[in-house]
Structure formats: C-alpha cells, structure tokens
Amino acid sequence: MQFRDLQRQYEVLRPQIDEAVSRVLSSAHFIGGAEVRELEERLAKWVGRKHCVACGNGTDALQLVLMAWGIRPGDAVFVPDFTFFSTGEVVSALGAVPVFYDVCADTFNADAESLEKAIQAVKREGKLRPAAIAGVDLFGLPIDADALEAVARRHGLPLLEDAAQGFGGEYKGRRCCSFGNTSITSFFPAKPLGCYGDGGAIFTDSDEEEALLRSLCVHGKGATKYDNDRIGMNSRLDTIQAAVLLVKMDALETYELRDVNAVASWYDEILRDTEVITPTVPREWFSSWAQYTVRLRDREQRDRVQAAMKERGIPTMVYYPKPMHSQKAFGPESHVVGCPVTEMLSAQVLSLPLHPYMDRETVETVTSALQECL
C-alpha cells in the first residue's frame, strides 16, 4: 500500500503528461517557456489573486516574500508552532526571529488568541520589532482567515499565508492562496498539487510586490538581464514542471478534490465510533486533504500503533513529532508564549494513507488494521 499513490495518478494521466513533457523537450524552452506563464495566469485566476509568480519551491517562495517585505535582523515574525520546518527556517535565514504561537486542537491550525498573546509579549519585552505574521493551512485545511486577518489589521502587520498544503482548500467562499496580503504554495510531489520535482509559487494582488518578486527570483535583476538592482536568488519553476502542473490542475479541478474528500468522509464514517479522534472541518471550510490526521491517546500509544501498522504493511506518518519551539535550530527568543496544544498534538498525531485514487476497500483495510492495533 502507498501512503500517497503518485504512480497510480501517473498511470491515469500518462498520455497527457507524456505529451506535455515531450512538447517541452522538443521546444527546448526549458526555462521560462510559455507553459510557465500559462500556469501562473491560470492559478492566479483560480485562487482569486491578481498575480502568481512561480519559483523554485515552497521554501524559496516563503523566503522571497519575506525578502520583498524587507524582513531583517531585529524583526519578529510570528509563526505557528505546529508546522513544517520551512515556515520558521526562512525567518532565521534572513537574520530575523521566528516567534512561535500555538494552534487549535480541533483544526491543528493557527490560534488567533495565542497569536495575540505572542505579539503583546514581544511588544512588552521591546527587544524585537513585530514585523509580520505567518499562518499555515495545515493538512489542507484553510486557516481561520477572518480571525488572523483581524489580528494582523489590529497590529498593522502583513499576513503571509503558507498554503504549501492548502492549495485547493476553501474558506467561506474564498480559495486558499488568497488570504492575507500574500500567499505561497509548494508543488513538491506529495502536496495537493504536485509536480515531478521541486516547484512553488507566490500569489499577490499588489502590482509593485509582483514586480519586486519577479526581480528577486532572478538575482535581483533590474531593467535588463545584466542590471542587478538588489540581492536576490535564483529561483524559477522550469517549463517541464509547469507543463506537468497544467495537466495535473485539470485533474485536481475536475475530480481529485472531490474524490479525496470522499476518501476522507469514508475514514470519518468508519472511525466515528472508535477511540481515535478524527480531524475537524468546520462549517463553511473545505479541505484539500493534504493529510488525514487522527489523534491517539498519547505518544506511547501512537508510537506502538504506528509500529504495529507498519508490521501489517500499512504506511503511516507522524506530521510533526516535535514542536517548532523545541527544534535545536531556533534560540530561546523564539519561545515567548507557551504552546501546550502543539506539545499535546505532536505526541498524539498519526497521518493515515490518503489520496484521490484510493478506493473504499483500501480505506477499510487501513481502518480494520488500526482498530486491531488499538
């Protein structure tokens, strides 16, 4: 059994993907080919933003936004404690400090109250300048955009939506990648919209920010290729990946989002009366189900169940076993408020196999094994 069956997806999409890739090979426009622009225009329109700037991967996308915002040493950027390492890493990479705030136990997503407390604590201490907020659409579920946007407005801070896992999700009629000031996504193969290598994109409504991002992506270029106005990066989505993504976007729009939601609802239905806690999707939220993550009693039970599932040939993952605030890479200045929910979740969570090509029988194999292992 596959945790996320990318081979099956390729079998289904093979004729279109092979055709698209060979078209790029014949054109020899490997960088900046027409497919890149076509993808950017299509995705911007789909998520509801004015601009999309494709780049090398989701981590670069995060860093490029913070560079465009002028994040520098002495700045504090507020980051959820329960997320993938990148969201905090890019802050430290620019010499600023990621300050971690807690998440909600039911949605795994940013807790606006904890964020408020963290901002107040940093202001009270007076050592760092509050500079920006990051929210993360964890496991495919959109952030509570209204709540986070309200905190951002109250403090005059820009909000960055990390939708690396959220692409395809929806919140009160708005699509992921359209929340806050600027959003990013990742096209890493296992994400809801994945390519066949690394890739990422940034979404913004601001014309100036778009121009600045396009410069930062290509060595800070100015009016011509050999004018460099600022220090940037080399971060581009290559044409082959864009061609693959255009085919995969058709699949995502027409049936993958629907089908992955059906798989999640089978899990919900079968696991409803067991001792595991199933993920919550609040009313008016729509998840793209990057992961289906359940909660077990404690670390001991979780680790034991995971090992027993492995013996039965069923792959599971722990996203994430450690709160960001206890990663060695970050200093004590990152830890201004307690994050007890993240500590609890990192001991309890277990992500089950899930993808749009999974049938009900496979879901039943997973749930029966899970119940035996409990």
Ligand SMILES: *Cc1c(COP(=O)(O)O)cnc(C)c1O
């Ligand atoms: C995957 C991921 C990233 C990084 O994306 P890459 O394309 O792998 O660099 C950033 N944030 C979150 C929440 C992610 O899941």
